[in-house]
């Protein structure tokens with residue numbers, strides 16, 4: 233029961249963490265890691281992993297029946313305990329099509345009525361709160377439980393098994409945690425979590441200058457599992473390939489961003505390993521994982537997926553539509569028919585050669601972004617800057633425009649029209665807070681200014697990049 237207490241206070245603990253020397257940081261990271269192992273490798277987690285592995289070769293009919301049962305349980309919980317669903321009835325769910333009696337739920341609706349989506353079945357002190365950003369917009373505070381954290385880890389370990397990796401295999405992680413203070417210019421740019429034999433590398437210190445440190449360190453740890461955001465691993469792959477280096481790792485896991493084919497090829501070449509991609513989200517209502525045959529499988533025990541066309545009807549196989557999820561695992565905040573804002577299609581054609589009947593889905597999310605290249609050689613991935621938006625609630629969009637070599641504009645589109653009194657308070661305060669964090673991250677060599685706009689900068693096809701690089705390279 234410690235996890236909600238620790239997780240909910242992490243932003244406050246960060247300041248303390250940044251002030252202690254490197255060996256003490258390793259100790260703190262290991263202590264945090266030990267706490268997480270109590271969840272990740274608990275008897276319940278490992279039992280769930282066994283159950284998931286046993287269900288891998290279910291027939292299509294077994295999958296259908298499992299999902300129908302899980303839908304009924306989820307709807308029942310929501311109708312009984314979640315204020316937003318108080319007026320609904322789930323008595324008439326005879327087949328999965330009956331789910332359509334519930335309306336599609338947009339992210340905006342959840343964002344503006346977050347407390348109405350919390351279930352009374354989970355007491356407040358057991359709620360873990362996580363911030364999520366849709367990469368360019370306002371942050372949604374999602375509540376979940378320790379039970380969900382365990383289940384989520386069991387699904388991760390199942391994919392590890394597909395990749396031939398045992399639980400607790402030593403790994404190197406490049407995700408959003410600020411493991412090293414921003415002002416640091418010399419190694420180490422990493423910390424150790426002894427409890428899990430894990431090394432956490434900073435994604436905020438990548439630069440042409442630090443590239444040899446990163447590569448030298450990775451070289452010493454060749455053969456481990458490498459996991460991280462695609463754009464970040466792409467930067468590291470460039471560092472290696474530009475120097476004619478290859479660093480063999482056992483396997484690479486990517487998540488959190490689209491993995492474009494060119495990015496995958498580069499990462500596989502630099503690290504001489506297969507990449508296994510995952511599509512998931514902080515709302516914890518669905519999961520799609522790549523198998524050893526390179527296909528993306530829906531995890532049917534995690535959530536129910538609809539792919540809908542613009543009329544709200546099911547899209548035909550092979551036709552792109554909106555992802556609409558009903559998650560089975562989050563008892564603290566069950567979301568029903570949640571349109572997350574990503575798109576994809578059912579893959580037409582036969583079953584996967586891996587033998588699993590889990591439906592094949594192709595996520596076609598194209599969250600476009602450039603990489604921020606500072607004149608002193610530092611590189612910031614979209615995920616590194618995205619972390620700055622985690623607390624933001626009043627902005628519809630926020631982009632980082634690199635318009636001059638030494639300048640970045642925090643360009644925000646408030647939820648209300650610019651100039652109205654309402655937006656001048658909340659939105660401006662948030663933009664200034666983002667500017668301060670960005671100044672802290674980029675240091676004195678970059679100037680940061682702010683700009684409120686009424687529309688985001690969009691590219692061909694309406695894509696809205698997080699980082700817009702206007703400086704000729």
Ligand SMILES: [Zn+2]
Nearest residue numbers: 523527584586
């Ligand atoms: Zn497969």
